[in-house]
């Protein structure tokens with residue numbers, strides 16, 4: 001473990017051995033070091049997205065402040081000031097609500113389109129994970145690699161599944177008063193379920209409904225003196241513009257020749273189990289299998305990757321198998337379920353259980369389920385996964 005050390009580039013080792021040579025940067029300078037295997041755990045939320053627009057300098061010269069959502073970490077920033085937030089996902093609504101609660105003078109949120117948001121408690125009563133985060137719910141979505149019988153079952157269940165989602169939409173519209181807020185999404189909720197579905201920030205919709213947060217549909221066009229001009233022509237007077245526009249996905253330190261093997265031109269990642277690629281030897285990714293339960297995903301990926309690296313998976317895939325699976329998964333994301341293509345296709349939601357089942361089978365866990373009822377109707381449980389992993393063949397790092 002080296003702290004305060006950045007990896008700026010990596011190339012294949014020059015001594016003919018497997019592995020990579022890493023260019024490291026520390027406060028003392030630069031250095032190079034060889035490693036046999038590289039696990040890339042650089043996250044999807046560490047490099048803020050940027051946005052430069054005309055008029056920025058003039059806005060700042062008037063005392064205006066422009067910052068990324070990741071830098072909004074001091075609530076006093078908003079006190080008595082006019083805050084405009086760009087973005088419509090979780091960070092944007094968190095910041096808008098926090099700004100109101102912190103005594104901002106005015107709060108405006110500028111967003112592209114209304115999206116379905118999930119409350120912590122559905123109907124104000126039931127924790128969302130007890131309804132939306134269970135195997136029974138996951139099975140309403142046709143997943144990858146299913147056979148004709150499973151497809152037939154999905155066809156037969158279609159009307160009931162359809163009614164289930166319309167029921168949920170009705171509940172969410174009523175609970176959040178989406179009509180009053182003029183924020184009824186135009187898409188079907190089941191078509192949108194993936195890692196980009198935000199949890200509704202408590203207080204957000206009531207604040208929109210009573211005008212404490214002004215919501216404008218559009219995007220920033222440019223800055224003009226102390227205002228932000230919105231794409232619909234509206235002008236919002238502002239002291240602070242918060243860009244809640246997310247993070248950059250990428251592996252900038254990987255050489256271009258390998259990057260093209262990892263990421264297709266449409267941005268889709270070519271990763272078997274979202275962890276490894278046969279054309280990127282001595283290398284794997286942990287935490288790129290994002291989901292609604294990132295810790296469990298990363299943990300299982302780490303258990304999988306160490307075994308893969310040492311050839312100790314119970315089912316060690318061949319290169320051919322990995323390539324075929326990558327192509328099948330890309331087809332699923334591009335054609336069968338486009339919502340699965342968000343974030344470079346690296347999101348496993350809503351197919352958590354299927355993903356975990358695959359990883360555990362590869363690892364060789366003999367116990368992979370709780371009791372039938374618990375497994376079908378309760379959310380994933382970290383203790384259960386610890387037991388599943390304990391049922392796998394013991395792993396010892398190869399010398």
Ligand SMILES: Cc1cc2nc3c(=O)[nH]c(=O)nc-3n(C[C@H](O)[C@H](O)[C@H](O)COP(=O)(O)OP(=O)(O)OC[C@H]3O[C@@H](n4cnc5c(N)ncnc54)[C@H](O)[C@@H]3O)c2cc1C
Nearest residue numbers: 005006007008041042043044045046091287292293294295
């Ligand atoms: C606003 C926000 C809210 C979230 N809320 C939740 C939540 O409620 N529940 C949940 O489960 N998840 C949540 N997430 C997601 C969660 O934060 C991430 O899934 C988790 O942090 C991923 O952990 P990680 O270790 O894979 O990556 P990160 O936490 O992103 O860590 C990556 C690390 O790699 C380092 N790094 C990057 N590039 C280099 C380099 N070239 N050289 C050296 N080091 C490098 C970074 O400095 C960083 O330390 C949220 C994310 C955001 C942005």
